[in-house]
Amino acid sequence: MKPSLFEGRLFFGQIMKKELLNKKDIDRAVSRIAHEIIEKNKSLEDACLIGIQSGGIHLARRIAAKIKDVEGVELQIGSLDISFYRDDVGIRKQQPVVKSSDITCEVSGMKIILVDDVLFTGRSIRAAMDAIMDLGRPAIIQLVVLIDRGHRELPIRADYVGKNIPTSLNEKVDVCLAEDSIEDGVFITQIDQGAI
Amino acid sequence: MSNKIVIRDCRIVDVSQDIDSSGDIIIENNKVLDLVVHKPGLKPDYADFEVVEASGFMAMPGFIDIHTHLREPGFEHKETIATGTLAAIKGGFTSVCPMPNTNPVNDNPTVTTFIIKRAMKRGSCNVYPIGAITKGQNGEELAEMGMMLEAGCVAFSDDGKPVMNALVMKRALEYSKVFGVPLISHCEDMSLTAMGVMNEGYLATLLGLEGIPRSSEELIVSRDIMLAGYAGARLHIAHVSTRGSVDIIRRAKASGVQVTAETCPHYFTITEDAVKGYNTDAKVNPPLRCAEDIEAIKEGLRDGTIDVIATDHAPHHADEKVLEFDRAPSGISGLETALSLSLRLVDEGVLTYSDLCKKISYEPSKIFGIGKGTLKKGACADITIIDTKKEFIVSKSKLLSKGKNTPFEGMNLMGMPVAVVVKGKYINVLEL
Amino acid sequence: MKDLVSIKDINREQIELILSTAASFKVVLQRDIKKVPALRGKTVVNLFFEPSTRTKTSFELAEKRLSTDVLNFSVPTSSVVKGETLLDTVRTIESYGVDYIVIRHSSSGVPHFISKNTHASVVNAGDGTNEHPTQALLDAFSILDKKETLEGLKIAIVGDVCHSRVAKSNIYLFSNFASEVRLVGPPTLVPEFKGYNVQYFNKIEDGIQGADVVMMLRIQSERMTKGFFPSTLEYASLWGLNSARLKLAKKDAIVMHPGPMNRGVEITSEVADSDQSIILEQVTNGLAVRMAVIYLLGRDNEQ
Numbered sequence: 001m002k003p004s005l006f007e008g009r010l011f012f013g014q015i016m017k018k019e020l021l022n023k024k025d026i027d028r029a030v031s032r033i034a035h036e037i038i039e040k041n042k043s044l045e046d047a048c049l050i051g052i053q054s055g056g057i058h059l060a061r062r063i064a065a066k067i068k069d070v071e072g073v074e075l076q077i078g079s080l081d082i083s084f085y086r087d088d089v090g091i092r093k094q095q096p097v098v099k100s101s102d103i104t105c106e107v108s109g110m111k112i113i114l115v116d117d118v119l120f121t122g123r124s125i126r127a128a129m130d131a132i133m134d135l136g137r138p139a140i141i142q143l144v145v146l147i148d149r150g151h152r153e154l155p156i157r158a159d160y161v162g163k164n165i166p167t168s169l170n171e172k173v174d175v176c177l178a179e180d181s182i183e184d185g186v187f188i189t190q191i192d193q194g195a196i
Numbered sequence: 197m198s199n200k201i202v203i204r205d206c207r208i209v210d211v212s213q214d215i216d217s218s219g220d221i222i223i224e225n226n227k228v229l230d231l232v233v234h235k236p237g238l239k240p241d242y243a244d245f246e247v248v249e250a251s252g253f254m255a256m257p258g259f260i261d262i263h264t265h266l267r268e269p270g271f272e273h274k275e276t277i278a279t280g281t282l283a284a285i286k287g288g289f290t291s292v293c294p295m296p297n298t299n300p301v302n303d304n305p306t307v308t309t310f311i312i313k314r315a316m317k318r319g320s321c322n323v324y325p326i327g328a329i330t331k332g333q334n335g336e337e338l339a340e341m342g343m344m345l346e347a348g349c350v351a352f353s354d355d356g357k358p359v360m361n362a363l364v365m366k367r368a369l370e371y372s373k374v375f376g377v378p379l380i381s382h383c384e385d386m387s388l389t390a391m392g393v394m395n396e397g398y399l400a401t402l403l404g405l406e407g408i409p410r411s412s413e414e415l416i417v418s419r420d421i422m423l424a425g426y427a428g429a430r431l432h433i434a435h436v437s438t439r440g441s442v443d444i445i446r447r448a449k450a451s452g453v454q455v456t457a458e459t460c461p462h463y464f465t466i467t468e469d470a471v472k473g474y475n476t477d478a479k480v481n482p483p484l485r486c487a488e489d490i491e492a493i494k495e496g497l498r499d500g501t502i503d504v505i506a507t508d509h510a511p512h513h514a515d516e517k518v519l520e521f522d523r524a525p526s527g528i529s530g531l532e533t534a535l536s537l538s539l540r541l542v543d544e545g546v547l548t549y550s551d552l553c554k555k556i557s558y559e560p561s562k563i564f565g566i567g568k569g570t571l572k573k574g575a576c577a578d579i580t581i582i583d584t585k586k587e588f589i590v591s592k593s594k595l596l597s598k599g600k601n602t603p604f605e606g607m608n609l610m611g612m613p614v615a616v617v618v619k620g621k622y623i624n625v626l627e628l
Numbered sequence: 629m630k631d632l633v634s635i636k637d638i639n640r641e642q643i644e645l646i647l648s649t650a651a652s653f654k655v656v657l658q659r660d661i662k663k664v665p666a667l668r669g670k671t672v673v674n675l676f677f678e679p680s681t682r683t684k685t686s687f688e689l690a691e692k693r694l695s696t697d698v699l700n701f702s703v704p705t706s707s708v709v710k711g712e713t714l715l716d717t718v719r720t721i722e723s724y725g726v727d728y729i730v731i732r733h734s735s736s737g738v739p740h741f742i743s744k745n746t747h748a749s750v751v752n753a754g755d756g757t758n759e760h761p762t763q764a765l766l767d768a769f770s771i772l773d774k775k776e777t778l779e780g781l782k783i784a785i786v787g788d789v790c791h792s793r794v795a796k797s798n799i800y801l802f803s804n805f806a807s808e809v810r811l812v813g814p815p816t817l818v819p820e821f822k823g824y825n826v827q828y829f830n831k832i833e834d835g836i837q838g839a840d841v842v843m844m845l846r847i848q849s850e851r852m853t854k855g856f857f858p859s860t861l862e863y864a865s866l867w868g869l870n871s872a873r874l875k876l877a878k879k880d881a882i883v884m885h886p887g888p889m890n891r892g893v894e895i896t897s898e899v900a901d902s903d904q905s906i907i908l909e910q911v912t913n914g915l916a917v918r919m920a921v922i923y924l925l926g927r928d929n930e931q
């Protein structure tokens with residue numbers, strides 16, 4: 001394997017970066033998740049894939065494309081920004097950048113399939129569910145994540161998981177997708193606490 | 197200290213005798229006994245005298261501030277005669293002339309007498325009150341100028357506001373000729389000032405504050421000069437703040453009108469920019485103007501158009517200045533920074549030390565007929581001793597005045613009074 | 629950003645952030661449930677020293693839709709003169725542990741004063757004749773709803789610029805986008821803005837010629853008695869916006885007014901109610917913009 005640009009020790013901030021999933025792995029995971037969704041839901045007529053800004057949106061599109069390939073059903077897709085529903089107002093230092101939510105379908109009575117890249121504490125998903133509830137009363141909400149890295153702080157679990165990756169709290173998981181990165185890949189970075 | 201004092205080995209600057217050389221000042225019985233200008237080899241013996249070693253310091257005839265607000269009676273929370281005169285000697289002033297806008301107004305001999313008696317009892321320096329031109333400063337009926345003069349007033353003014361009615365001002369000027377004392381005009385056309393709170397112009401627009409145009413001052417400067425010229429009376433223009441006023445006064449002097457003028461340190465030191473951030477300590481009337489006005493005022497001081505540097509010391513209680521900008525009262529607490537700010541003019545070459553002596557001691561005395569401003573033999577021993585090299589940072593907390601309202605907070609200044617002699621009494625002001 | 633006291637304090641990037649966030653809130657306002665829990669547990673005080681039903685209603689609704697707890701503190705200015713000082717009022721309010729203070733005051737500079745004396749985030753809801761930043765932001769937002777960009781847009785601001793905090797904040801805001809700002813009105817009501825690139829017109833016909841946006845300002849009859857202009861009748865005839873004059877502007881020009889309008893004085897009903905008028909949309913947009921402003925404030929200093 002060619003050494004990645006990010007591999008090894010970097011002199012600045014003492015960061016270690018390692019690739020966990022490559023493009024092929026991600027493709028496989030997306031494909032499997034698509035199949036599981038088809039299998040689990042009797043009908044997909046009244047289902048809507050909603051990607052959580054920003055990591056979940058490209059994944060939602062990929063899954064929808066796969067489902068169309070396999071089943072011939074064109075799922076509705078939406079995007080959801082959860083900034084207004086977060087519970088860390090006043091804790092975060094950074095100015096939040098609010099992205100747009102774009103959900104054109106009627107939420108009430110629908111099967112809402114939330115899509116996110118990484119499942120961590122579960123707080124984003126809690127916020128996303130609250131946001132969905134304010135749009136209407138869905139029949140059911142399911143959850144897709146590409147990576148489940150553990151460390152849940154809320155009783156939340158995913159219905160479809162690309163890959164479970166045990167991590168420690170001083171690690172960071174980044175999902176890069178070709179849509180807005182150089183290429184597909186999932187990376188784990190060691191954060192040297194002392195250097196921060 | 198004893199009654200026989202020698203201020204030894206200082207640089208004596210006395211414009212009344214055209215002296216600027218080092219020597220000793222000998223004081224006896226509260227009067228200047230002699231000045232001994234040093235000659236090589238001569239070492240006088242001052243056996244019976246208390247000797248103040250003043251090497252490296254400068255001595256001038258005591259400073260006289262002809263525009264002070266001591267606030268007593270009536271506004272003792274802002275300042276009292278005791279605190280105001282203490283601030284005065286701290287600033288090197290051995291005499292002050294308090295304006296009559298007290299409560300009650302100093303528009304009758306009873307109030308004048310009160311002020312003088314209070315000053316004798318609690319004051320730290322000489323106090324020469326200024327009486328009101330009109331009763332209650334209402335600009336309608338003339339106040340009892342003659343009786344107030346007898347009680348101790350030295351001039352008249354409705355300062356704080358102008359005498360807006362031109363006829364009243366004309367009569368007042370005519371009447372004042374009986375006594376030969378000047379009327380001091382606070383020049384402001386109230387109809388032009390209206391709700392104004394700072395200099396009119398772009399900055400006022402940017403801050404959303406109502407402006408006071410320069411013409412508000414210049415109109416009344418012109419008017420009163422015309423009236424004084426016509427009446428053949430003496431006029432003194434208070435706190436000149438604009439280039440236009442300087443020009444008008446210069447022309448009036450050239451044409452023979454008996455007009456004199458003063459400006460204040462803030463008008464030759466800082467511009468309207470000091471108001472930025474809605475700094476109420478920089479709210480003053482007339483308002484701070486622009487760089488071009490500062491230049492014109494300096495030129496006026498240099499060429500003699502402006503005769504006097506006065507403080508317009510206008511103390512206010514801190515609570516009164518911590519207000520909405522348009523509600524805060526106008527005024528700067530100026531006694532304790534005036535000398536240092538004026539010394540900057542010497543540094544810049546605008547004035548010589550002799551000129552400074554003239555503007556801050558000799559002319560004030562001459563205009564008001566106080567008989568001071570000199571170190572001639574037999575003169576009352578009022579002396580200000582200055583360390584021209586001493587550097588310090590202006591700090592509100594160090595002001596002795598009750599009014600901490602200075603826009604110069606944090607400013608680095610050089611030169612301060614170290615001691616004064618008031619009527620023969622030596623006071624080390626650094627220990628105050 | 630801790631406070632929004634003046635448009636002069638924020639740059640183009642921050643203005644754009646506020647406007648894009650407002651766009652997200654506008655979507656929220658179109659839902660059935662128009663409220664988000666974004667600022668749950670936070671407290672806002674609306675400190676209004678000057679009566680204003682419109683601005684206060686807009687702020688209050690915006691605050692409620694952000695799930696804040698809202699406290700209204702209305703003080704007629706006269707009673708403040710007799711009673712406690714502004715500083716005491718601010719300290720008292722701060723003791724309640726408020727997170728945001730929305731301030732409206734008839735004296736210019738009061739929001740600056742308060743911001744120096746409180747840890748809460750301060751939003752200027754109009755100070756004297758100085759500024760009204762949220763109005764300028766909602767005006768920009770409303771223009772961008774109709775026009776692609778503010779860049780190079782010809783914007784005529786007509787009327788009492790001198791006493792209009794709305795006009796001033798707008799002039800400062802548009803200067804970030806190189807818009808072509810034209811100030812129209814009698815010289816008694818139009819001051820000079822030396823540091824800003826604006827043009828001056830005495831005649832409304834010249835000023836709105838080819839304009840993309842015509843922004844009318846409210847004329848107060850109080851100015852008439854103080855001699856800024858002779859009568860509302862003369863004002864209407866020389867500087868009022870009517871259909872004939874509006875034809876001089878671009879065909880797709882939009883008409884704006886911060887409200888409340890004096891129909892028949894600075895603007896005819898015909899124009900105010902025309903398709904070109906976006907006056908009511910300004911009100912709707914005001915809500916989204918104020919939500920965005922409050923939502924975004926106070927982040928920098930927080931731990």
Ligand SMILES: [Zn+2]
Pocket residue numbers: 355356357382434435481482
């Ligand atoms: Zn005055």
